[in-house]
Amino acid sequence: NAGVTxxxxxxxxxxxxxxxxxxxxxxxxxxxxxxxQDPGMGLRLIHYSVGEGTTAKGEVPDGYNVSRLKKQNFLLxxxxxxxxxxxxxxxxxxxxxxxxQETQYFGPGTRLLVL
Amino acid sequence: xxNIDQPTEMTATExxxxxxxxxxxxxxFNGLFWYQQHAGEAPTFLSYNVLDxxxxxxxxxxxLSRSKGxxxxxxxxxxxxxxxxxxxxxxxxxxxxxxxxxxxxxxxxIA
Numbered sequence: 384n385a386g387v388t389x390x391x392x393x394x395x396x397x398x399x400x401x402x403x404x405x406x407x408x409x410x411x412x413x414x415x416x417x418x419x420q421d422p423g424m425g426l427r428l429i430h431y432s433v434g435e436g437t438t439a440k441g442e443v444p445d446g447y448n449v450s451r452l453k454k455q456n457f458l459l460x461x462x463x464x465x466x467x468x469x470x471x472x473x474x475x476x477x478x479x480x481x482x483x484q485e486t487q488y489f490g491p492g493t494r495l496l497v498l
Numbered sequence: 499x500x501n502i503d504q505p506t507e508m509t510a511t512e513x514x515x516x517x518x519x520x521x522x523x524x525x526x527f528n529g530l531f532w533y534q535q536h537a538g539e540a541p542t543f544l545s546y547n548v549l550d551x552x553x554x555x556x557x558x559x560x561x562l563s564r565s566k567g568x569x570x571x572x573x574x575x576x577x578x579x580x581x582x583x584x585x586x587x588x589x590x591x592x593x594x595x596x597x598x599x600x601x602x603x604x605x606x607x608i609a
Contacts, residue, residue, distance in 0.1 A: 387540075418599075425585070425599045425600055426599040428596050428597075428598075431596050441596065486531060486546065487597065488543075489542070490540060491539070491540050492539075
């Protein structure tokens with residue numbers, strides 16, 4: 384049981400290049416999330432999904448797109464990378480059960496540097 | 499808007515007790531979470547409070563006062579491995595809705 388995995392672990396891009404970050408979970412979770420974490424800013428939600436085929440915007444969605452074609456995978460795309468997108472990206476998942484004390488499980492993170 | 503405040507940094511001595519405070523002003527409230535994050539690693543779940551009072555889990559305890567919009571995380575018998583960032587997060591809506599995170603408190607444990 385690997386939990387939440389992210390690919391790649393580290394990437395350097397030039398301004399204007401595109402890339403896709405992959406998140407995979409093997410816990411049969413319904414909900415998946417993409418966050419970015421910057422120094423002094425904490426974790427900020429980019430997009431999230433409440434089930435296969437659904438996506439929703441979070442706090443900072445501009446410049447990113449997402450897709451959830453399969454329940455276990457959540458992809459984050461950068462169509463034209465900008466230096467402001469230099470950050471650490473975390474994926475998380477949760478089961479989606481109602482009731483409140485339902486925590487999120489985080490992947491190890493992807494460090495992205497845009498030059 | 500949503501506002502969650504925590505101290506940026508704290509330092510404490512090995513073996514001591516430290517309290518990390520979190521205050522929140524959010525559009526709604528349906529639970530408060532504490533996460534631990536070691537440098538370069540992913541956040542991991544520590545505790546959850548939805549009702550007023552204290553939840554104890556080994557060396558860690560978390561307290562909530564909904565009327566005051568206030569929580570704290572109490573760490574006892576500090577160890578060097580407790581040096582990490584501690585993130586306070588609030589679920590603002592009912593159901594399994596996304597969390598709103600504070601900026602985190604970086605705790606340094608010194609000998």
